[in-house]
Amino acid sequence: MKSLVVYSSRTGNTQKVAREIYDALPEPKDIFSAKDAPDPSDYDFLALGFWVDKGTANASSARYMETVKGKKIGLFGTLGAYPDSDHAKQCLKKARELVQGNEILGEFLCQGKxxxxxxxxxxxxxxxxxxxxxxxxxxxxxxxxxxHPDKKDLADARELFVELAQIAAGKVSA
Ligand SMILES: Cc1cc2nc3c(=O)[nH]c(=O)nc-3n(C[C@H](O)[C@H](O)[C@H](O)COP(=O)(O)O)c2cc1C
Incomplete structure (x- = not known):
């Protein structure tokens, strides 16, 4: 199983989470920012990250997310709002719409400065x-x-994506 982390980050928050997730994934794996990211078809599991810009995934991540089809994926993002807020739920809903046609194995959101x-x-x-x-x-x-993202956010992201990668590889069931 080959994994790919794709993210965008204007001020570094989402990049921190992306690097933590990348670090947690088994080899073989790659990490790219959305504007330089390769064709998703070469990968089995994709961790797709964004920062929330005016209530939805930032434009360059959104554009990449729409190119991904038929994959096992995990979504992650950072935002100013509390992750359990209605606003965060709405943002996640919009992110899910961008990745229709994929199997979403899990989602992670945390606040970011x-x-x-x-x-x-x-x-x-x-x-x-x-x-x-x-x-x-x-x-x-x-x-x-x-x-944020603080140590706990990063540890939570790591733990979730270790599990998602195992599910994607068929080692444990969803
Ligand atoms: C132009 C702009 C628009 C933003 N819009 C929202 C928003 O609609 N909702 C929200 O919760 N946070 C919003 N934020 C906060 C960012 O999503 C948050 O700080 C995020 O962690 C930035 O990630 P980055 O450091 O990876 O760029 C906005 C920030 C900026 C700069």
């Missing part, structure tokens, strides 16, 4: 926009996001 430049914009230009203005709840969420 939000770009300070974006936070600054929320505090200034977006301060009158009800969807982005800086409320105490939003600030608390951004402060929590700033601690």
């Amino acid at each position: 939000v770009d300070p430049a974006l936070i600054k914009m929320m505090e200034t230009k977006m301060k009158d926009d009800p969807h982005h203005s800086m409320t105490p709840e939003r600030r608390a969420r951004l402060e929590e996001a700033a601690k």
